[in-house]
Amino acid sequence: MTATGMNEPKRMHPHKFTLWVAMGSICMMFAGLTSAYVVRRNQANWLEFALPKIFWYSTFVIILSSITIHLSVKAFKARLMPRYRSLITITACLGLLFAALQALGYKELVDQGVHVLWQGSNPSASFLFVIAGVHVLHVLGGVIAILVIFIRAYSSKTKNYSSVPVELVAIYWHFVDILWIYLFIFFTWIG
Amino acid sequence: MSNEAVLHAHSGVASSHDAGGHHEHHHHETFITKYVFSQDHKMIAKQFLITGMVWAVLGGLMSVLFRLQLGYPDSTFPWLEDILGKWAKGGRITPEAYYALVTTHGTVLVFFVLTAGLSGTFANFLIPLQVGARDMASPFLNMLSYWFFFSASVVMLSSLFVETGPFSGGWTAYPPLSALHDASPGSKTGMDLWIISMALFVVSSLLGGLNYIVTILNMRTKGMSMTRLPLTIWALFFTAVLGVLSFPVLLSGFILLIFDRNFGTSFYLSDIFVNGVGALPNEGGSAILFQHLFWFLGHPEVYIILLPAMGMVSEILSVNSRKPIFGYMAMVGSLFAIAILAFLVWAHHMFVTGLNPFLGSIFVLLTLLIAVPSAIKVFNWLTTLWRGNVRFTPGMMFAIGFVSLFISGGLTGIWLGNSALDVHLHDTMFVVAHFHIVMGVASMFGMFAGIYHWYPKMFGRYLNNTLAYIHFWITMAGAYLIFWPMHYEGLAGMPRRYYSYEQWESFKNFGDLNRFISTVAMIVFAAQILFLLNFFYSIWKGRKVTNQNPWGSNTLEWTAPIRPGHGNWPGEIPEVHRWAYDYGKDGKEFIPQTTPVGADESHH
Numbered sequence: 001m002t003a004t005g006m007n008e009p010k011r012m013h014p015h016k017f018t019l020w021v022a023m024g025s026i027c028m029m030f031a032g033l034t035s036a037y038v039v040r041r042n043q044a045n046w047l048e049f050a051l052p053k054i055f056w057y058s059t060f061v062i063i064l065s066s067i068t069i070h071l072s073v074k075a076f077k078a079r080l081m082p083r084y085r086s087l088i089t090i091t092a093c094l095g096l097l098f099a100a101l102q103a104l105g106y107k108e109l110v111d112q113g114v115h116v117l118w119q120g121s122n123p124s125a126s127f128l129f130v131i132a133g134v135h136v137l138h139v140l141g142g143v144i145a146i147l148v149i150f151i152r153a154y155s156s157k158t159k160n161y162s163s164v165p166v167e168l169v170a171i172y173w174h175f176v177d178i179l180w181i182y183l184f185i186f187f188t189w190i191g
Numbered sequence: 192m193s194n195e196a197v198l199h200a201h202s203g204v205a206s207s208h209d210a211g212g213h214h215e216h217h218h219h220e221t222f223i224t225k226y227v228f229s230q231d232h233k234m235i236a237k238q239f240l241i242t243g244m245v246w247a248v249l250g251g252l253m254s255v256l257f258r259l260q261l262g263y264p265d266s267t268f269p270w271l272e273d274i275l276g277k278w279a280k281g282g283r284i285t286p287e288a289y290y291a292l293v294t295t296h297g298t299v300l301v302f303f304v305l306t307a308g309l310s311g312t313f314a315n316f317l318i319p320l321q322v323g324a325r326d327m328a329s330p331f332l333n334m335l336s337y338w339f340f341f342s343a344s345v346v347m348l349s350s351l352f353v354e355t356g357p358f359s360g361g362w363t364a365y366p367p368l369s370a371l372h373d374a375s376p377g378s379k380t381g382m383d384l385w386i387i388s389m390a391l392f393v394v395s396s397l398l399g400g401l402n403y404i405v406t407i408l409n410m411r412t413k414g415m416s417m418t419r420l421p422l423t424i425w426a427l428f429f430t431a432v433l434g435v436l437s438f439p440v441l442l443s444g445f446i447l448l449i450f451d452r453n454f455g456t457s458f459y460l461s462d463i464f465v466n467g468v469g470a471l472p473n474e475g476g477s478a479i480l481f482q483h484l485f486w487f488l489g490h491p492e493v494y495i496i497l498l499p500a501m502g503m504v505s506e507i508l509s510v511n512s513r514k515p516i517f518g519y520m521a522m523v524g525s526l527f528a529i530a531i532l533a534f535l536v537w538a539h540h541m542f543v544t545g546l547n548p549f550l551g552s553i554f555v556l557l558t559l560l561i562a563v564p565s566a567i568k569v570f571n572w573l574t575t576l577w578r579g580n581v582r583f584t585p586g587m588m589f590a591i592g593f594v595s596l597f598i599s600g601g602l603t604g605i606w607l608g609n610s611a612l613d614v615h616l617h618d619t620m621f622v623v624a625h626f627h628i629v630m631g632v633a634s635m636f637g638m639f640a641g642i643y644h645w646y647p648k649m650f651g652r653y654l655n656n657t658l659a660y661i662h663f664w665i666t667m668a669g670a671y672l673i674f675w676p677m678h679y680e681g682l683a684g685m686p687r688r689y690y691s692y693e694q695w696e697s698f699k700n701f702g703d704l705n706r707f708i709s710t711v712a713m714i715v716f717a718a719q720i721l722f723l724l725n726f727f728y729s730i731w732k733g734r735k736v737t738n739q740n741p742w743g744s745n746t747l748e749w750t751a752p753i754r755p756g757h758g759n760w761p762g763e764i765p766e767v768h769r770w771a772y773d774y775g776k777d778g779k780e781f782i783p784q785t786t787p788v789g790a791d792e793s794h795h
Contacts, residue, residue, distance in 0.1 A: 011409065012409065014328035014329070014405050014406075014410060015328070015329065017328070017405045017408065018328055018329060018332070018401050018402070018405045021400075021401050021404050021405060021435060022397075022401050024435065024436070025397055025400075025401070025435045025436065025438075025439050026439065028435075028436050028437070028439040028440055029439035029440065029442055029443045030443075031440070032439065032440035032442075032443035032444065032484055032487065033443045033446075033447075036444075036447065036480055036483070036484060039477075039480055039483065040458070040476075040477060040480055043475075043477060044475070045461075045474060045475035046475070116456075117450075117454045117455055117456060118454065118455035118456075119472050120472075121455060121456055121457065122457075122474075123456065123457055123458055123475050123476060126450065126456040126457070126458065127458075130446060130447060130450055130456075134443075134446060
């Protein structure tokens with residue numbers, strides 16, 4: 001009987017594995033939300049409206065941030081610490097910019113007369129608000145994670161050579177990026 | 192061990208001390224780090240267990256209180272007013288209190304007792320010990336998992352004491368009752384607290400589930416291939432997968448509900464007129480949408496509750512029959528099949544919601560398919576017992592009781608899974624009888640079996656056997672006496688969730704039967720007090736365990752010291768050479784997993 005537990009120098013780091021399972025779990029939440037959207041859309045009284053242009057900019061920003069965090073992992077592994085620090089700083093700032101752009105997007109919707117909350121709100125706009133809102137919370141979670149490794153990078157007391165925490169943050173960051181691209185495509189073309 | 196080396200690099204929690212091979216005396220532990228904010232999976236398991244037991248007592252007591260109303264609808268009990276105050280004016284439970292009790296009983300038993308108390312306890316306790324790991328993949332997340340559960344418990348408990356009472360719209364929390372503050376007294380603050388508590392609970396389950404999955408897949412000791420895992424671990428694995436994939440969907444349903452409640456959206460609300468408030472502005476929502484999201488969790492939740500019990504029962508039956516489990520791979524395969532089907536049958540809870548009958552027929556087919564893996568499991572349990580050298584330990588009694596209840600309750604599932612029959616049976620006492628036997632009581636039996644079997648490992652002492660047998664027989668007989676008659680009531684059309692049947696000619700004749708059920712429920716509840724006494728007395732005063740392997744069991748937890756420290760094994764983690772079920776092989780009574788395969792051994 002072959003044992004999967006044996007001869008395993010290249011087994012995945014447990015924390016990385018945990019992250020992958022967690023991302024699967026997050027996927028299920030968005031699958032739940034977007035399928036609720038599809039179910040509801042096929043019923044009566046569904047308001048059609050165009051997605052504000054600003055969501056294109058936020059999409060661009062989050063893709064850019066994925067590139068910067070990818071470069072920062074490479075810099076960390078090459079022990080180019082100043083470069084690494086500035087790249088994760090840029091990534092975190094891009095994450096905040098993304099959140100701000102999303103908020104502007106909602107504002108534009110409300111200005112157009114599409115209410116997302118309270119009286120006169122239609123589920124179609126409320127769905128956009130809630131789903132994208134839950135996504136932004138996940139991005140902000142990523143920003144906090146970056147802050148943690150950021151503080152570690154600047155603390156002079158501990159020298160950390162393990163690239164695992166940085167890789168964890170990067171994997172998660174790419175994940176929320178891809179998640180947004182999915183949602184964007186969903187809202188623009190499918191939804 | 193490579194995993195330890197990897198984790199060692201920066202956590203230093205689980206394995207900062209395995210190099211020298213002395214585990215018992217390393218970093219100093221204070222009361223707080225040892226008993227309160229513990230990161231030791233064994234302590235966390237006990238925390239889950241005892242919190243779960245507190246909830247079981249509260250939830251059980253609630254059922255006794257509302258059974259009092261159902262059994263003695265025209266009597267008054269002045270002492271009720273003493274303990275419940277305005278909720279039992281004149282010694283009779285008010286309708287609001289009745290619904291609040293039913294709702295809280297359901298929520299608490301399903302989530303806090305049979306999810307957190309059952310899989311929280313045994314996944315934490317058994318996974319690292321049975322796969323051969325020092326601790327969970329992330330002991331810190333594991334600790335958080337318990338404390339989220341604890342916070343959820345505190346919030347839920349506090350909802351019992353608010354002025355307008357706890358939530359009273361049923362454990363399923365269907366809108367509009369759950370979405371409108373003005374729908375009922377319980378829909379005000381009570382519902383706010385309910386949903387906060389449940390959100391905390393979902394987080395707790397997810398953190399726990401992540402850890403269980405990763406620990407099982409990633410932290411097994413040398414030689415412990417997946418096919419050498421004890422069935423407990425397989426069952427806990429599928430349980431965790433179900434939880435991790437279905438709880439987020441429930442959470443998304445809750446998020447939309449929160450927006451409907453607090454931010455004026457209309458996901459679930461449309462065209463509603465509330466008496467005393469008037470017409471609501473909400474338009475375009477669909478209450479059925481919530482049911483879809485809820486039951487997409489709700490049905491897997493049934494198996495989240497049941498699978499750990501199945502796994503433990505398989506293990507306990509095999510150990511105490513002194514025989515290998517019959518059809519190990521079939522057992523794993525049927526667990527897998529149940530886990531897959533769990534996600535494909537949720538609409539059978541919704542046959543009478545106006546579901547498309549064609550769609551309904553597909554869900555009937557998928558639902559009835561569950562009978563196949565279930566039957567495989569029952570067959571294998573019975574064939575494991577068949578001609579075994581059975582030792583009737585209390586754990587074994589409860590395991591056999593589980594099989595009995597699972598058969599009885601499972602058969603009525605075949606009735607209910609038919610959409611045509613469900614039109615008649617839906618929302619009757621028949622449903623109550625069905626799910627209490629197959630999911631509620633059966634899983635409680637699995638939990639009791641697990642407690643009686645692993646108690647010596649948990650506390651280093653034995654439970655009192657005499658009390659255990661009394662506990663078993665009263666509970667076993669009581670379970671059938673309570674729920675069997677409910678089938679008849681349900682077939683006669685008696686609806687569930689009703690406060691009183693007094694005014695109803697067609698169900699008046701069940702008055703005596705209801706009184707009988709209520710009386711048995713009280714007796715069974717009293718028997719559980721016996722168990723509690725036994726449990727807590729034995730922690731400190733029980734007979735001490737002197738044998739490292741009291742049941743003559745093959746699995747790894749019995750190779751650890753009688754009272755294992757944090758890290759489980761002093762020195763090296765044992766290596767595994769065989770599966771967990773070599774009982775009665777080659778004339779040996781049992782061969783632990785750590786024994787290397789001898790040259791003279793027959794095939795294994």
